[in-house]
Amino acid sequence: MIRLATTTAIIVGGLAACASPGPSTSGVPAATIDTRGAASNAVTPAVFTSEQADRGQRVFSEVCSACHGANEFRGPIFSMTWMAEPVGHLFEHISSNMPEDRPGSLSPEEYAAVLAHFLRVNGREPGDTELPSDPHLLRRMRWKRPQAP
Numbered sequence: 001m002i003r004l005a006t007t008t009a010i011i012v013g014g015l016a017a018c019a020s021p022g023p024s025t026s027g028v029p030a031a032t033i034d035t036r037g038a039a040s041n042a043v044t045p046a047v048f049t050s051e052q053a054d055r056g057q058r059v060f061s062e063v064c065s066a067c068h069g070a071n072e073f074r075g076p077i078f079s080m081t082w083m084a085e086p087v088g089h090l091f092e093h094i095s096s097n098m099p100e101d102r103p104g105s106l107s108p109e110e111y112a113a114v115l116a117h118f119l120r121v122n123g124r125e126p127g128d129t130e131l132p133s134d135p136h137l138l139r140r141m142r143w144k145r146p147q148a149p
Ligand code: HEC
Pocket: 060, 063, 064, 065, 066, 067, 068, 081, 093, 094, 097, 098, 099, 100, 101, 106, 114
């Protein structure tokens, strides 16, 4: 029985990994994937502060701009790809793959600050609460503004 259960878990985990866009989401429990669309009350809008976005902008120009243009992470293509996904997907992508020559070399707070900068250049309004650097919280956060009822 134990072996069966383990096998099932591996299969479910493998399917979940295939269904997600990036390689870094393979650790997401299957339950999270299943409830992604239905349990909308578990989804929170992304928050950040303007100080945090300023910090992110500095990190971007010191580190990321060696290879990326300032306008690369805004506009329709960025919206249709990364901004259709939870904020955590981009966090995980960046924090495990970027900078390309030194992956994972920044602190989680620096990666979160870069995301705050991306939120701001895509027209989101800063608030009083910083964007967290906890991948579990970020995975529940959406780029889109909540729809008015
Ligand atoms: C040494 C060059 C280099 C640096 C520095 C660098 N990147 Fe990249 N980045 C790349 C390359 C090359 C790709 C495309 C290949 C890939 O996705 O791995 C890429 C892809 C990306 C993507 C995916 C683009 C997309 O739309 O699919 C994101 C997001 C990203 N980088 C963010 C960052 C951030 C944020 C930083 C700074 C913390 C950074 N990069 C620093 C070279 C770099």
